[in-house]
Amino acid sequence: METIGIWLGALLTLCIFSFLYKDNPFYKFAEHMFVGVSAGYWMGTYFHNTIYPKLIGKIGHFFWELAHKNAMVVANVNGETVRVQGISFDFIHTLEYVLLIIPLVFSVLMLMRIFPRFSWMSRYGVSLMVGTGAGLFLIGYLKSNVIQQVAGLLKPVVEHSAEYGTTWATVGNLILIVGTIAGLSYFFFSKAHKGAFGVMTKVGIYFLMVSFGAAFGYTIMARISLLIGRLDFLINTWLLGTIFG
Amino acid sequence: MNLLDRLIKLDRRIIFLLIFLAVGIPLIAPIGLPVEPSQPIESGYDFIEEMPPGSFVLVSYDYDPSARPELYPMGLAIIKHLMGRGIKVVTMALWPAGAKLAEEALNESVQYIKDTQGRELEYGRDYANLGFMAGNQIVIVSLGKSVSKTFPNDFYGTPIENINILNGMKNYSNIDLIVTISAGDPGVPYWVMYAGDAYDKPVIGGCTAVSAPQLYPYFANKQLVSLIGGLKGAAEYETLIKAPGKASKGMDSQSIAHLTIILLIIVGNITFFLDKQRLKRLKRRMK
Numbered sequence: 001m002e003t004i005g006i007w008l009g010a011l012l013t014l015c016i017f018s019f020l021y022k023d024n025p026f027y028k029f030a031e032h033m034f035v036g037v038s039a040g041y042w043m044g045t046y047f048h049n050t051i052y053p054k055l056i057g058k059i060g061h062f063f064w065e066l067a068h069k070n071a072m073v074v075a076n077v078n079g080e081t082v083r084v085q086g087i088s089f090d091f092i093h094t095l096e097y098v099l100l101i102i103p104l105v106f107s108v109l110m111l112m113r114i115f116p117r118f119s120w121m122s123r124y125g126v127s128l129m130v131g132t133g134a135g136l137f138l139i140g141y142l143k144s145n146v147i148q149q150v151a152g153l154l155k156p157v158v159e160h161s162a163e164y165g166t167t168w169a170t171v172g173n174l175i176l177i178v179g180t181i182a183g184l185s186y187f188f189f190s191k192a193h194k195g196a197f198g199v200m201t202k203v204g205i206y207f208l209m210v211s212f213g214a215a216f217g218y219t220i221m222a223r224i225s226l227l228i229g230r231l232d233f234l235i236n237t238w239l240l241g242t243i244f245g
Numbered sequence: 246m247n248l249l250d251r252l253i254k255l256d257r258r259i260i261f262l263l264i265f266l267a268v269g270i271p272l273i274a275p276i277g278l279p280v281e282p283s284q285p286i287e288s289g290y291d292f293i294e295e296m297p298p299g300s301f302v303l304v305s306y307d308y309d310p311s312a313r314p315e316l317y318p319m320g321l322a323i324i325k326h327l328m329g330r331g332i333k334v335v336t337m338a339l340w341p342a343g344a345k346l347a348e349e350a351l352n353e354s355v356q357y358i359k360d361t362q363g364r365e366l367e368y369g370r371d372y373a374n375l376g377f378m379a380g381n382q383i384v385i386v387s388l389g390k391s392v393s394k395t396f397p398n399d400f401y402g403t404p405i406e407n408i409n410i411l412n413g414m415k416n417y418s419n420i421d422l423i424v425t426i427s428a429g430d431p432g433v434p435y436w437v438m439y440a441g442d443a444y445d446k447p448v449i450g451g452c453t454a455v456s457a458p459q460l461y462p463y464f465a466n467k468q469l470v471s472l473i474g475g476l477k478g479a480a481e482y483e484t485l486i487k488a489p490g491k492a493s494k495g496m497d498s499q500s501i502a503h504l505t506i507i508l509l510i511i512v513g514n515i516t517f518f519l520d521k522q523r524l525k526r527l528k529r530r531m532k
Contacts, residue, residue, distance in 0.1 A: 140438030152466035229314020
């Protein structure tokens with residue numbers, strides 16, 4: 001079984017690599033297969049990890065309890081068991097299940113996008129997600145990426161570092177301060193980039209260029225790493241492992 | 246057609262072939278170029294070295310197989326180090342396929358500890374895998390309140406109450422270190438924001454090389470204990486724990502490929518400027 005998997009992986013990798021020569025049906029086949037399998041895998045995972053255990057499974061369990069036990073629960077708020085139409089009824093336990101109606105309703109509303117006439121209904125679900133996400137993100141982002149980063153910049157210029165010594169640590173701090181101020185100046189558009197301010201924005205551009213260069217270098221490194229992974233699989237696992245092994 | 250014209254009209258497939266050879270040949274015939282650990286990696290290693298045995302570490306696998314070549318060796322090296330020091334490891338995933346990758350790394354690390362130290366590690370006592378949970382940052386926030394409510398079952402469907410190691414892990418107050426191996430969102434920034442900074446917990450971030458430049462400010466500002474970027478970072482960590490693996494093996498190919506790309510950039514630029522000068526000369530002659 002493992003050998004079949006290796007062969008399948010190797011052949012699909014070669015199909016994808018064939019695009020480097022030119023577009024062809026083998027590449028298209030592998031590409032479509034990848035998209036289909038990924039979508040199926042994601043859907044299956046989300047269903048089994050979230051939709052079933054957190055919604056459908058729980059609702060099903062509720063009805064199972066209702067049908068088989070014919071008595072739901074243990075105690076109510078006053079310590080007495082309330083019976084509704086012959087079924088013992090616990091408020092808190094039942095509330096846990098009743099609350100599931102909220103995500104269920106929003107999920108159904110989200111699916112309304114399929115029908116153009118009712119697609120506006122999906123906006124409620126989307127707005128709930130956007131609102132929650134934005135509220136949660138704003139506080140965290142502001143604290144970690146703005147306040148703490150600014151606080152990190154407010155430090156003595158002359159500093160001693162056990163690793164780099166005083167001189168290099170100070171040079172590092174100076175570069176950090178000049179780079180931040182000059183970089184921010186470049187994005188200040190309410191004043192013409194002329195004179196002394198123009199020089200500062202020019203310095204800012206150079207700092208930005210350096211950061212773009214670093215990002216480009218890291219991107220190349222990442223892409224080569226992926227190629228190493230695939231070639232290592234093709235050479236060592238497939239060729240040397242199964243064919244010549 | 247002279248050399249300049251040939252270079253200008255060079256078929257891009259020749260460049261692909263050159264890169265292919267630059268990566269492939271060192272994989273067959275390794276050169277053994279040295280790997281020097283850098284400070285962002287060493288600080289993570291030192292932090293784990295100073296942790297007492299029995300500490301709890303949460304390792305989040307926030308990537309899928311597309312980033313496996315870069316990130317799998319990194320997570321593996323860290324888990325080997327943690328298990329080797331007798332630290333309890335609990336893995337989880339914010340990406341659906343991450344849980345399976347975590348399981349693979351745990352099994353490989355358990356075998357490594359058995360082979361190198363002769364210790365038999367037991368699931369549920371020394372390590373556990375919580376599996377995947379949908380919800381991105383909500384999951385991280387929720388873990389701060391209750392681990393058992395966030396993950397009622399582990400990766401295999403076992404209720405969390407039946408797993409010994411997880412009985413001592415109520416929320417972030419029982420977690421001594423968070424490690425996130427991430428290929429994007431949700432990943433390192435979310436863990437820094439919602440766990441590291443919010444609960445004052447140390448976080449080690451492992452990431453793909455593409456995202457490393459964006460995450461360095463977190464490390465520089467001590468919001469991350471360590472930042473391990475790409476295959477290079479993984480190779481450095483493997484060097485530190487003296488367990489060379491796939492990352493160290495790939496470093497020769499990485500270096501030769503980079504050298505090839507640098508040469509191609511130089512040749513490309515020289516060609517560009519020579520062509521520009523030739524055009525200028527032609528224009529002057531026309532006048």
